[in-house]
Amino acid sequence: MAGGKLTPRQKMINLMYLVFIAMLALNMSKEVLSAFGLMNEKFETANTAATETNSLTLGALGTKAADNPTQFGEAKKKADQVATITKNFYDYIGKLKADATAGVEKNKDGKLPYEAMDKGDKIDEGWFSGDGYSAKGKEIVSTMDKYRADMKAIIGNDAKYKAIVAEIDSKFNTADVKDGDGVTKKYLDYNYKGFPSIASLTKLSAMQNDVKVIEAELYNAFLGNTAIAAASMKNYKAFVMMDKSAFFQGEQVTGRVVLGRYDESTVPKAVSVVGASTSIENGSAVFKMAAGSVGDKDIKGKFTFMEDNKPVEIEIAGNYVVVPKPNQAIVSADKMKVVYRGVPNPISVSVPGISSDKVKASAPGMAAAGKPGQYNLTPGAGSDVTINVTATMPDGKSFSSKEVFRIKGLPAPTGKIRGEVAAKGSKSNLEVCTISAELEDFDFPVSVNVTQFNIRVPGQPTIVVSGNKMDARAKAAIAKASRGDIVIISEIKAKFVGLDQMPKRVASCTFEVQ
Known part of the structure; x- marks a missing residue:
C-alpha cells in the first residue's frame, strides 16, 4: 500500500485501512488484558483455598505428632520449617504485587481496571537499571534463590522427595533464559521487563500458587511417607504363636505363624500386663514376673494407643506352663520300692508339667495327707501293693500310670x-x-x-x-x-x-x- 504513486483516493483508502487495523489491535489488547485479569482472579482464589487447606493439613500432622511423637515428630518438625519459609516468601511476593498496583484505582465492583493496566512502568523502573538489575531486582532474585535453597535443605537428599526437588528447581530457577530468537536474557528481563502490569501481576499470583502447591505436596509427602514407612514390609516380622507353650513327648505340636509389626516407631501410650512390671524397648513391651507355682498360667493385659486424641485399647491374651525346676538328679534303687506294713508310709505323687491339683493317686490303704500330691499309705496283708495315678493334661485329656511296691513287715527290734x-x-x-x-x-x-x-x-x-x-x-x-x-x-x-x-x-x- 505504501509503494508507487497513489491517487489521493487510494491514499485515503490506505489510511482508512491503517486506522481499522490499529482499532482491531487495540480491541485485541483489551481482550488480552481482561483475560490476564480474569486469570489473576482465579489464581488468587486458588491461593486463598490452598492456604486454608495447607493449614488444616499441617494441623492434622501436628495431631499425629502429639499422639505418636516417635513416628511423626520429625515430620512435624520439617513441616513447621516449610510453613515458615513458605509464608515468608508468599508474603514477599504479595508485597511485590502491592507495589506493582500502587496508585491504581479499583472499579466500583472492587476489581482492578484490567484493560487500563497496559503499562509496566513501575516494574520496569523499579526492578531494572540499564541492561542489568536495580537493587530491587537483585533483591528479588536473591530472595527467590534463598527460598529455593532453604526448601531443598529441609528435604535433603532423600530419594522419596526427588520429584518435588526437581519441581522446585524448575519453577524457581533464576538462571538466564534464551528467547525464541536465541538471545540470552536475564530471568527478570525475560519474564517481566516491558510487560503490561496486569500480566506481571498475574505471573506473580501464579508464582504464589506454585509456592502453595509445593507446600501442599511436602505436607502430604511427610504424612504419606511416615505412613508408608510404618507399613513397609521391612518393619514386619514373622511370629510363631504356639497353641500352648509346653508339649509332652509324642503330643501333636500345634500353632500359627502370623505377621506383626515390630519397630521403634510404634510406641503405645501405656501398656499393662497383670502382675508384671513392663517397659518399652525397641517398639516392644518387655515384661518380667515370677513364674509362680507349677501349672497352666494366663497372661492378660492391654496396649493403649492414642488415635485422634482418643485412647484405643488392644487386649493382650496369652498363656504359659510352669514346670518343676530340676534341682537334683533322680537316682532310684531298683530293689527299694518298699513300703512297711501297718504304718503310714508317706507317698509323694507328681507328674512333670502338670500341677499337683490335677494329679490323683489311689491304692488300698492310701489316704490324702492334706496337701496336693501328698499321701499316706498304710498297707495291709499281701506281699505288694499297686499305686494307680491319674493325671489331667493341659489339653483336657487324661492318662494313667501305676507303680508296684513290695510290702515288708517292720524290722526286728x-x-x-x-x-x-x-x-x-x-x-x-x-x-x-x-x-x-x-x-x-x-x-x-x-x-x-x-x-x-x-x-x-x-x-x-x-x-x-x-x-x-x-x-x-x-x-x-x-x-x-x-x-x-x-x-x-x-x-x-x-x-x-x-x-x-x-x-x-x-x-x-x-x-x-x-
Missing part, C-alpha cells in the same frame, strides 16, 4: 538294758534297770513295749521275768553275781504300740557287773 545293747555297772544298778526294745535306724516313729524277757546270771538258773523290770527272783539271782560276770537278757518278747502285728525276734542285750 533290738533289746536294750538301760538304753544300751551292752551296758556296764554295779549289781545294784542292774537291779533297777528297765529292759526296752527299739527299731534302730528306722525312719518311722514306731514305739515298742517289752512284755517278757529271760535273765541268766552265770552259775544261776535262767529266770523268766514278766514285764520290763526285774522281779524278786531276778534280783536274788543278780545278788549272787560276781565282779566281771556277764548277765544276758534274752528271749525278749515285745509288741508294737498301736499296730496290729507282732515284732520279729528281738535281739538280746548284756550287762557286765563291775
Whole structure:
C-alpha cells in the first residue's frame, strides 16, 4: 500500500485501512488484558483455598505428632520449617504485587481496571537499571534463590522427595533464559521487563500458587511417607504363636505363624500386663514376673494407643506352663520300692508339667495327707501293693500310670538294758534297770513295749521275768553275781504300740557287773 504513486483516493483508502487495523489491535489488547485479569482472579482464589487447606493439613500432622511423637515428630518438625519459609516468601511476593498496583484505582465492583493496566512502568523502573538489575531486582532474585535453597535443605537428599526437588528447581530457577530468537536474557528481563502490569501481576499470583502447591505436596509427602514407612514390609516380622507353650513327648505340636509389626516407631501410650512390671524397648513391651507355682498360667493385659486424641485399647491374651525346676538328679534303687506294713508310709505323687491339683493317686490303704500330691499309705496283708495315678493334661485329656511296691513287715527290734545293747555297772544298778526294745535306724516313729524277757546270771538258773523290770527272783539271782560276770537278757518278747502285728525276734542285750 505504501509503494508507487497513489491517487489521493487510494491514499485515503490506505489510511482508512491503517486506522481499522490499529482499532482491531487495540480491541485485541483489551481482550488480552481482561483475560490476564480474569486469570489473576482465579489464581488468587486458588491461593486463598490452598492456604486454608495447607493449614488444616499441617494441623492434622501436628495431631499425629502429639499422639505418636516417635513416628511423626520429625515430620512435624520439617513441616513447621516449610510453613515458615513458605509464608515468608508468599508474603514477599504479595508485597511485590502491592507495589506493582500502587496508585491504581479499583472499579466500583472492587476489581482492578484490567484493560487500563497496559503499562509496566513501575516494574520496569523499579526492578531494572540499564541492561542489568536495580537493587530491587537483585533483591528479588536473591530472595527467590534463598527460598529455593532453604526448601531443598529441609528435604535433603532423600530419594522419596526427588520429584518435588526437581519441581522446585524448575519453577524457581533464576538462571538466564534464551528467547525464541536465541538471545540470552536475564530471568527478570525475560519474564517481566516491558510487560503490561496486569500480566506481571498475574505471573506473580501464579508464582504464589506454585509456592502453595509445593507446600501442599511436602505436607502430604511427610504424612504419606511416615505412613508408608510404618507399613513397609521391612518393619514386619514373622511370629510363631504356639497353641500352648509346653508339649509332652509324642503330643501333636500345634500353632500359627502370623505377621506383626515390630519397630521403634510404634510406641503405645501405656501398656499393662497383670502382675508384671513392663517397659518399652525397641517398639516392644518387655515384661518380667515370677513364674509362680507349677501349672497352666494366663497372661492378660492391654496396649493403649492414642488415635485422634482418643485412647484405643488392644487386649493382650496369652498363656504359659510352669514346670518343676530340676534341682537334683533322680537316682532310684531298683530293689527299694518298699513300703512297711501297718504304718503310714508317706507317698509323694507328681507328674512333670502338670500341677499337683490335677494329679490323683489311689491304692488300698492310701489316704490324702492334706496337701496336693501328698499321701499316706498304710498297707495291709499281701506281699505288694499297686499305686494307680491319674493325671489331667493341659489339653483336657487324661492318662494313667501305676507303680508296684513290695510290702515288708517292720524290722526286728533290738533289746536294750538301760538304753544300751551292752551296758556296764554295779549289781545294784542292774537291779533297777528297765529292759526296752527299739527299731534302730528306722525312719518311722514306731514305739515298742517289752512284755517278757529271760535273765541268766552265770552259775544261776535262767529266770523268766514278766514285764520290763526285774522281779524278786531276778534280783536274788543278780545278788549272787560276781565282779566281771556277764548277765544276758534274752528271749525278749515285745509288741508294737498301736499296730496290729507282732515284732520279729528281738535281739538280746548284756550287762557286765563291775
